[in-house]
Amino acid sequence: MTRSEENYIKTIFHLGRKGTREVATNAIAELMETKPSSVTDMIKRLSEKDLVNYKRYQGVSLTALGNKTALGIIRKHRLWEVFLVEKLDFSWDEVHEVAEQLEHIKSDKLIDSLDRLLAYPKFDPHGDPIPDKNGGFKERDRELLSEVPKNSVGVCVGVKDSSATFLKFLDKNGIALGNQIRVMEIEEFDGSLNIEIDGRKMQISHVIASNLYIKVNND
Amino acid sequence: MTRSEENYIKTIFHLGRKGTREVATNAIAELMETKPSSVTDMIKRLSEKDLVNYKRYQGVSLTALGNKTALGIIRKHRLWEVFLVEKLDFSWDEVHEVAEQLEHIKSDKLIDSLDRLLAYPKFDPHGDPIPDKNGGFKERDRELLSEVPKNSVGVCVGVKDSSATFLKFLDKNGIALGNQIRVMEIEEFDGSLNIEIDGRKMQISHVIASNLYIKVNND
DNA sequence: ATATATTTTTAGACAAAACTAAAAATTTGT
DNA sequence: ACAAATTTTTAGTTTTGTCTAAAAATATAT
Numbered sequence: 469m470t471r472s473e474e475n476y477i478k479t480i481f482h483l484g485r486k487g488t489r490e491v492a493t494n495a496i497a498e499l500m501e502t503k504p505s506s507v508t509d510m511i512k513r514l515s516e517k518d519l520v521n522y523k524r525y526q527g528v529s530l531t532a533l534g535n536k537t538a539l540g541i542i543r544k545h546r547l548w549e550v551f552l553v554e555k556l557d558f559s560w561d562e563v564h565e566v567a568e569q570l571e572h573i574k575s576d577k578l579i580d581s582l583d584r585l586l587a588y589p590k591f592d593p594h595g596d597p598i599p600d601k602n603g604g605f606k607e608r609d610r611e612l613l614s615e616v617p618k619n620s621v622g623v624c625v626g627v628k629d630s631s632a633t634f635l636k637f638l639d640k641n642g643i644a645l646g647n648q649i650r651v652m653e654i655e656e657f658d659g660s661l662n663i664e665i666d667g668r669k670m671q672i673s674h675v676i677a678s679n680l681y682i683k684v685n686n687d
Numbered sequence: 688m689t690r691s692e693e694n695y696i697k698t699i700f701h702l703g704r705k706g707t708r709e710v711a712t713n714a715i716a717e718l719m720e721t722k723p724s725s726v727t728d729m730i731k732r733l734s735e736k737d738l739v740n741y742k743r744y745q746g747v748s749l750t751a752l753g754n755k756t757a758l759g760i761i762r763k764h765r766l767w768e769v770f771l772v773e774k775l776d777f778s779w780d781e782v783h784e785v786a787e788q789l790e791h792i793k794s795d796k797l798i799d800s801l802d803r804l805l806a807y808p809k810f811d812p813h814g815d816p817i818p819d820k821n822g823g824f825k826e827r828d829r830e831l832l833s834e835v836p837k838n839s840v841g842v843c844v845g846v847k848d849s850s851a852t853f854l855k856f857l858d859k860n861g862i863a864l865g866n867q868i869r870v871m872e873i874e875e876f877d878g879s880l881n882i883e884i885d886g887r888k889m890q891i892s893h894v895i896a897s898n899l900y901i902k903v904n905n906d
Numbered sequence: 907a908t909a910t911a912t913t914t915t916t917a918g919a920c921a922a923a924a925c926t927a928a929a930a931a932t933t934t935g936t
Numbered sequence: 937a938c939a940a941a942t943t944t945t946t947a948g949t950t951t952t953g954t955c956t957a958a959a960a961a962t963a964t965a966t
Contacts, residue, residue, distance in 0.1 A: 493915085502953095503954080504914065505956080506953070508916085525960090552800075566794045575785045581776060711944090724924090727946085732922085744930090744943080
């Protein structure tokens, strides 16, 4: 598998998660910042290798093999992210770019040893689950902070948007994974929330709340 | 810089060390297991980028920029090798292949942090020096075991041949970096040596001795 | 339902990096 | 020194992955 093929597989996987099964050519092109014609070319190649199901004009989906491949790449990406944060003191907004490169390194021994060094982490620095060796992983029981009712109490366990911009914003406002959160008030008008987070009271916009995952207590 | 360009630069650097300044097209092709015509093509490209000095039929040498580039890649390669051995329990015969991939990862922060994690090592698992951030490094004072006189005493500090085959041979015979070595006898006939290594007496062939570096005491 | 807009695919080009085969330059042997 | 051998380069192809421009299929809107 070439680097480029791996990137396509990964993108198709991510687009397939959130939405319909069949992924549109244009959606892939947009996310990968490439042209639709290039996507069509690559899809044909992936199809020949039995990594995707493809019928012209009908979108594309991963085969079982493609899915397994995607999970392998995601496993590597997320393990490297944990490594960068835990061992090399990267902040959570700096890891993505480097992990994008490291995820393509080919060595089973390397990734298994890394997993061991990190003590078999189950989640990456953004709260996303890390597939195990066989591609298995459990989506953590979590909800968007914007979706839970007033008076909910829980722990911040992940972010939906993991762009550097959003993560830096959270840093600036002292919001981090593991923080205790209580929803004090939900504003009818604009959907903003009054929350208590690790003892501090603050107000956050609906946009912020809809990009934070919370694990609600006694659910 | 593409991966391929980096590999050429690295190869030209290594060939330039051991031998004449000007490196032959054929030598590069042989070491990289490619064809001379491919080498010529690439040399032209590197020349355009001012990484090598090139005059047709006259061989090739690195420019100052090319040299700096090579040292940067070698620094990364050797730091990753240390990481693999120290942190991931790779053996010294397993690191090269993976380091060949890792050396191409682009991130200054990554490599500086890795250097810190490893406590700024000066030598890689084969005893080769690791260039610092600015490309500076000191060749350790060392000699081939085959070159030192009878009764020399010292420490094994490196290998010349770092192929997996040779390294595994050394493992099997309990020879490792850091071992104390005394040259008891040098056989006129075939150049084989009787040595005492960490207390054990053994005989090694001239070929073995000429691939082991020793730092001789009181030199 | 049919014209319009959008999406997707095809066709043809290009750059990187490799190859083979043949030509040109250099080196070597006598 | 000059013919033979070797080394290096050129010329022309190939593969991967991209692009633009145009054609084809699908979706949408009145």
